[in-house]
Every structure is written in C-alpha cells, then in structure tokens.
Amino acid sequence: MTTGLLPGLDGLDWDDLPAVAAASADAFDALTRDSWALLADLLAALPENAELAAMCEQFDFLDKLVLHLGDNYRVRLHRFRPGYFDRPHDHRWSFASMILTGSYQHVQYGTNEGFETIDPAALVPRQIRTERAGDHYVLHHTAVHSVHADAGTMSLVLRGPAAKDAFRIIDAPSGGSFTARGSQFETPDQRDAKRMPPQVVTAAIADILAARPTAAATQGATA
Numbered sequence: 001m002t003t004g005l006l007p008g009l010d011g012l013d014w015d016d017l018p019a020v021a022a023a024s025a026d027a028f029d030a031l032t033r034d035s036w037a038l039l040a041d042l043l044a045a046l047p048e049n050a051e052l053a054a055m056c057e058q059f060d061f062l063d064k065l066v067l068h069l070g071d072n073y074r075v076r077l078h079r080f081r082p083g084y085f086d087r088p089h090d091h092r093w094s095f096a097s098m099i100l101t102g103s104y105q106h107v108q109y110g111t112n113e114g115f116e117t118i119d120p121a122a123l124v125p126r127q128i129r130t131e132r133a134g135d136h137y138v139l140h141h142t143a144v145h146s147v148h149a150d151a152g153t154m155s156l157v158l159r160g161p162a163a164k165d166a167f168r169i170i171d172a173p174s175g176g177s178f179t180a181r182g183s184q185f186e187t188p189d190q191r192d193a194k195r196m197p198p199q200v201v202t203a204a205i206a207d208i209l210a211a212r213p214t215a216a217a218t219q220g221a222t223a
Contacts, residue, residue, distance in 0.1 A: 008026045009070060009158065010072055014160030014161065020138045024138060024158050028136055035213050039077075042068055043205045043209060047201055059194060061084035062078060062084055063078070065078075065079070073158055073161075074158070075158060076158075078156075083151075085149070087169050087171050089145070090112040092163060095157055096157070097157050098134075099133050099134065101133055103130055103132040103133065104147050104153050106128070106137075106146075107128050108127040110144060111143060111144065115168050115170075116168060120170050152211075166179045
C-alpha cells in the first residue's frame with residue numbers, strides 16, 4: 001500500500017461524518033484541480049499496477065476503477081453507461097462521492113434499521129435530489145439509497161474501511177431482497193467474472209481522459 005497521497009484521509013474516523021465531509025472536500029479538490037492533474041496521473045499509472053488493475057470491475061452498466069489504496073481509504077472512479085440504475089441498498093463502508101461529469105438522481109430512504117426484514121413496499125424515499133458535476137456528498141454505511149444515472153456520468157468515490165462483511169439490497173419489483181458480501185468471500189470464478197480485462201482498463205482510461213476539462217474551461221468555471 002502507498003500512503004501520503006491524500007494525507008487528510010489518513011487516520012480519518014469514517015463514522016465522524018462532519019470530519020469526513022471536510023477531509024473529502026479537500027481530497028476532491030486535490031484530485032481534480034488543474035484539469036484533473038492528479039486524477040490523470042493516477043489513471044495513467046493504473047495499467048502498470050497489477051494489484052489495482054486486478055481490482056477493477058466491469059458490469060453491464062457500470063465500470064469501477066480502483067486508483068489508489070491508502071491505509072484507511074480507497075480512491076475509485078465509477079463510470080455509468082446507458083440504462084444504469086441500482087436498487088435500494090446500504091454499504092459495507094462509509095464513503096464520499098463527487099460527480100465528475102453528467103448527473104444522477106439520488107434517492108435516500110433513511111437508515112438500515114430493520115432493513116433485513118422490511119417489506120419492500122414499505123420502503124419510501126425520504127429525500128430525492130439530483131447530483132450534478134461538481135457536487136459531492138458523504139454517506140454513512142448505515143444509510144439506504146439508490147442511484148439512477150444519466151449515460152456518461154462519472155464519479156469519484158473515496159471509501160473508508162469496511163465496517164461489516166455484507167450489505168443488503170431490496171428488489172421492490174420482485175418483493176424480495178438479498179445480501180451481498182465482500183470480495184473476500186467470493187470464489188475465484190466469481191471474481192474473474194467481473195474483473196475488467198487489461199485492454200478494457202486501457203480503453204476506459206482513454207475514454208475518461210477524453211472527458212477531462214481543459215484549462216480554459218477550468219479557469220472559466222472559477223472566474
């Protein structure tokens with residue numbers, strides 16, 4: 001593991017959401033200032049880092065690239081393809097997210113108290129908002145939410161250490177729910193099925209860097 005990339009996140013208490021909000025705001029600024037200079041460096045180095053490249057995952061509507069492993073956090077980039085939406089779920093870890101490009105509808109349902117036995121029909125939104133490029137937020141691992149992303153949306157995710165082994169997903173249309181566990185509980189075949197091939201990692205990086213804002217655009221946004 002490497003340390004020191006984003007020193008404000010080292011030793012951070014990820015249950016202290018005000019502290020996470022302040023530290024992640026500084027981290028997002030460091031990653032994206034100067035036309036994503038630091039983020040671009042991390043992306044360029046990814047294909048040569050076997051550990052990180054092996055952690056990158058590809059799903060039908062979503063790419064997840066792991067860019068950095070700190071002692072107390074990870075830096076990931078999510079890229080959403082057309083048709084992406086997820087079901088109400090909590091997380092194994094608290095996290096901060098920043099929208100790089102595009103937007104998504106973000107629905108929050110409250111906490112996961114009683115989540116394992118709740119009737120899916122009883123799960124109602126408590127907040128609905130649109131997250132747009134430049135927006136960032138923090139979510140505790142007990143929070144239940146869902147996302148419906150526009151095609152081409154990309155987000156940075158700063159995730160803290162795992163606080164539990166599993167998370168819960170509610171499938172309202174079927175009236176059911178299920179538990180998903182961390183990668184350490186997956187079989188080699190399960191991990192291989194979602195691992196992003198090296199050539200796909202390289203192509204994804206090229207696409208992401210093509211969306212990088214120009215210096216002129218960055219200066220115009222801050223003028």
